[in-house]
Amino acid sequence: MKRLLKLSLPLVLLVILGGSWWLISHRTAPAQTPQPMAKPKEPHYRPLTLSELNHDPKLTACSLIYYAVKHSKIQRWQEVADFKLGWQLDQYPTENGIKSLVWPDKQIKANAKQLQPNWFALSKTGAVTYHSFIVHSFRDDMTLTTTLPKIIQQLNQDHAATKVRQLRSNLVIIAHQKTAN
Incomplete structure (x- = not known):
């Protein structure tokens, strides 16, 4: 019996040590609160504001031209629809705001300015009127009125x-002085 005890004691110790090691190595970590998955960042869209347009005349002009090309039903505004060529604006102050003649191509030369261009008027109150001369006609200009x-x-x-903010680099503004009547 002594002999059996001598042989079984190391075996029991081995089982106890092995079991302890197994319990320690396979012990589960305390339950952790799952962290919410971070949402992938969406591209940030910064909308246009009236304040921004009031402080950036080029952005205002680009917004007005973009709107005329994309949303007016006046066919002749499609003549200035090439956003890569850009525009040249001749701006004239009026009693109520600014009148802007819109020429296609920011590098247009004076000799190419033969036909009356499309133009828009922006009043001090934010009213916008688009005008388009009707070629080969004795009728009045086609107009569209809206607000900024x-x-x-x-x-x-x-x-x-x-897109409109990017168009500023394709715009040249020539500001003319108000002439005395």
């Missing part, structure tokens, strides 16, 4: 703010 806040709303609805 409505244009901003439409461009933001179109998610066009980023």
Whole structure:
């Protein structure tokens, strides 16, 4: 019996040590609160604002031209639809705001300015009137009237703010002085 005890004691110790090691190595970590998955960042869209347009005349002009090309039903505004060529604006102050003649191509030369261009008037109150001369006709200009806040709303609805901001580099403004009558 002594002999059996001598042989079984190391075996029991081995089982106890092995079992202890197994319990320690396979012990589960305390339950952790799962961390919420970080949402992938969506590209940040910065809408146009009236304040921004009031402080950036080029952005205002680009917004008005973009709106005319994309949303006016006046066919002749498609003549200035090449956004890569850009535009040249001749701006004239009026009693109520600014009148802007819109020429296609930011590098247009004076000798190419033969036909009356499309133009828009922006009043101090934010009213916008688009005009287009009807070629080979003795009728009045075609017009469209809207407001700057409505244009901003439409461009933001179109998610066009980023595109319009990029168009500023394709715009040349020639500011003319008000002439005395």
